[in-house]
Amino acid sequence: MKIVNQPLRKKDAMQLVTGKPVYTDDLAPKDCLIVKLLRSPYANAIIESINTAVAAKVPDVEAIFTYEDVDQEGKRCTYAGQTYPEPSPYDRLLLDRHVRFVGDVVAIVAGRTEKAVDKALSLIKVKYQVLDAVLDFHTALDNPILVHPEKTWEALCPVGADNKRNLCASEVISDGDVDGILADCDVVIDRTYRVKAVQQNMMEPFCTFCTIDTYGRLHVVSSTQIVFHARRIIANALHIPKTQVRVTKPRIGGGFGAKQSCVSEMYPAFVTWKLKKPSKIVFSRHECHIAASPRHEMEVKVRLGATKEGKIRAIDVYTLSNTGAYGEHGPTTVGLSGHKSIPLYRTEAFRFGFDVVYTNLQAAGAYRGYGAPQGIFAVESAVNELAAKLKIDPITLREMNITHEGDIMPAYYGAPNTSCALDKCLAQVREMSGWNEKFPVRHMPNGKVRSMGVAIAMQGSSIPYCDVGGATIKVNDDGSYTLLIGAADMGTGCDTILAQMAAEVLECDFAQIQVFGADTDASPYDSGSYASSTTYITGNAVTACAKKIRAKICELGAKKLECAVEDVIFDGKFVRSTVNDKAISLADIAVASQCFNNIALQETVEMGSLLSPPPFMAGVAELETDLLTGETEVVNYYASVDCGTPINPHLAKVQTEGGILQGIGMSLMENVTYSPDGRVYENSLMQYKIPTRQDIGHIHVDFACSYEKSGPYGAKSVGELVINTPAPAIADAVYQATGKRFYTLPITPEKIALGEEDE
């Protein structure tokens, strides 16, 4: 491999580090109307009346839209970016008379200046009939207060949803006699774990601008991971045909799943469609904290049984998930809490059940890991507790029980474990971290204690039987290539790694491949960048497409050389005859394709997969804790990753480092608390604390790679896996330091100092 598995600079790197204007708000036309939203101060209310007369008189205000502008009996939709028919319920109306969480949208204001719009917002008079609200997800199921009582609520897929019970999804699956085996086990760990609705907190807020194009269509330019789903969602939300909507994405300032729902798009879309004028919305950071698409709050109950020698025999998981006021990604995130935790271990039996409930809180969405972090926090913490109880080293205990390459994984849809170096990951992380010398705890000369904790994780690589990756390659007249994709680079560098794969197949220089990003008009269909699908599925589409292009090049080259196509080869620069000396350069072939030619030097491939080969990793947290103040710091985090072949080792490394720090943030400092009336307290970066560079010592990443035959060049995925190990690893390191276990995140200094859990 000459280009794949090389640490090449991203194609957009120099533009980004020199601050070029390549993001949504940099590209918005200067004459865009400013769009802002009036939001409900109540968790559950009906708008009795809304008076916009005074607000509309503010100079420079162009329009104010309320529920009166939207058919209240009209077809609902979901804002979730998923393949149609979406498992997420159709429970959204663009402007709804019934507002269902503090921050839900009440009115849309569009004006020529921000000041005018702010003034108008303050002058809109709303009379609410305030209803009782469901604010505790423990009380949501079968609560007489219904979040979605409306007749027009719809569930397209059989996920066990029932709006009359506040139920968004429900299921139980099992294999073997879990209860019987647990009763027979020497040790059973029976615990309940809780993860809160933490925010992706990408640095670029949600933002979208819209224009009317040459054909009178709505052109939506948005910071989105899902252009094709967005087109459907916007068309559904506005009740206009999809043919009237085009969606494109520029550079994105981070997503992590936040932008796998349409959070901002519908509002300027509506304004521009109605007024036929360009408009834009840029969410404030405050809005990104109260009306975004955070992680699903989950409570995961684990019963894990083993022999006293440490053989894990059965795992029983039940998850209660809080989807908030709307069901985006509710039915689907919950599944990973079991399907990406239980299969880590060989068991005789397992059971996984879940309920996803509606509450009158911020609607949750997709956040890196997508349910796996919550489930893995629970199961891995239980395994660590088992290790302590049995007095077995936690790494050794795992080595005794983990899945291996070649296993069938009953809890992972019965799929085969086609590539797995998890055993090597554990061995590597033991070595890297100095585990044998440092575990469990040491007293430092500065009065603090250093302690260690370990965890393993898996994820998937795309959604099997569902995701589609697309690639189009065309040869340009100078012999360069354009690779058109529908996947969305949100900073991860997928533009770059896909180009690396294409260049490898085409045997050309990396610089010869230009990448064209996601555009619903021009890109081949792609489900979008989520579910860790881009490297694996879109990568497979790219390599298959590049092979097809090679064939086309040979076909035209042979024609020009007047040879049979079987008698030529292509070496990346020339098509050469194998029977004589003749050769023709790629550039000449390209020129020939543009004159009296009917061989298209362009190919498109769409690819799905019946497999979703899990990447694996092991992580060790080394904490330094001040036992008196409770302050703790991750002085070192060690990770060994099996992502299959890393297409670009630097990018895979940085993805790992970034995901680990997000996991650390979730474990130690990112908190979400509510007022009695359902308002989020952590509604700014002043209150919601993400790690700064002073909140981490060093992150050390290495790779122990298997080779996934079904993946491009042996690759699987790395995007989501990397956020999954910190929480359980840190929780166990805290236990080693303090003797206290904590089951709710974040584990704050107060909890450590006082040894007390949340109520």
Place this chain on the structure above:
Amino acid sequence: MLTIREIKKAATLEEAWQLNQKRVNRVMGGMLWLRLSKGNVATMIDLSALGLDKIEETETEFRIGAMVTLHQLELHAGIAAYTNGAMKEALRHIVGVQFRNLATVGGSVFGRFGFSDVLTILMALDAKVELYKGGTIPISEFAKMKYDRDILVHVIVPKQKLTCRYESVHIAKTDFPVLTCSAALTEAGVQIAVGARPAKAALVKDEQQILSLPITEEKAKAFAEYAAELLPTESNNRGSAKYRTHLIKVLAARTILALGGNA
């Protein structure tokens, strides 16, 4: 977001003070958290033409102008030496260098914020504020006063034979502190200032002479318990009252012990 009708660069302190007597006017400090403030300001009073951006060191005191930035304060060699590095320790957790290049000493002190590291350490140092009309007042007194429309001109740190220490507890390193504590040993004895309770800093002097020299671990602990009993704490989303009381005991003992405690 704050709306401002006009900005006036005051040519004299008297002009600034006159303008500030109107309730619709406000003195401009670091202007951080602009977007958080609501309301309408008629005239924002700019003090930057009044030469208040200097730190003067004399034999007897440091005179810190109200417009001195926190980063200037942090880098001042004389203050660093005088406070044994405690001033830097108090300031380095505050958001970031860019923030501290804007935040002013005057704004921080006049605000008398609960979370204020600056207020805590200045109180332990027996600092004084020089108000335009109100004269020179010890910071420990000033902290208890209600907001008024006077202008803070200087913060004065008198030079005395002094050892100083500062510690604070944070959930995230550059977050607001959960508790702040500064201890100072002078010829008069030991005193500590404890802030972010979440209430603002308050001074606890060693009236009962618990910390007679030499200071030992037992004495430090005893005084810490005494201070924890004296100072009320409350709960907020960064910590409970119980935790803060616990932290008073921990930080007070630590900072006092770190003073060295030999005359």
Place this chain on the structure above:
Amino acid sequence: MEITLTLNGRKITRSVEADMVLLDFVRNEGCYSVKRGCDTSNCGLCTVFLDDKPVLSCSVLAARADGRKVTTMEGLQKEAAEFGAFIADQGAEQCGFCNPGMIMNALALFRENPEPSEEEIKEYLAGNLCRCSGYEGQLRGIKNFIAWKKAQGKEA
């Protein structure tokens, strides 16, 4: 009110509202590298130099820049590319949204302290948040840049 300031070496006079912040002012002048990332002066994305000192442009009234010198990355393209290449070589720029603010502040650090220790680097850049990279790759790039700069100095 009318203000006159030097923006990236060019003297400009503009009429501004008293409450316009410098961030919006510079973006209005085409300096799109300066980003808004929060409402509470916490993220550092809007870092510019005011008289060569790094400040948060979201928290400075444009009027406060009257008579002074403002520098954004648009005025430091050569330095940004020179240092930025080391970040790019790590793949650490990722989404790039935090980069202008971080790079501006890093350039300020190097001017103040050409050979900072790791702790000094972390402390100086503490006010520059990043969510993509975990900061580790940025640190590698910074250290490589410092070493390269030092070697350059020796050769010169």
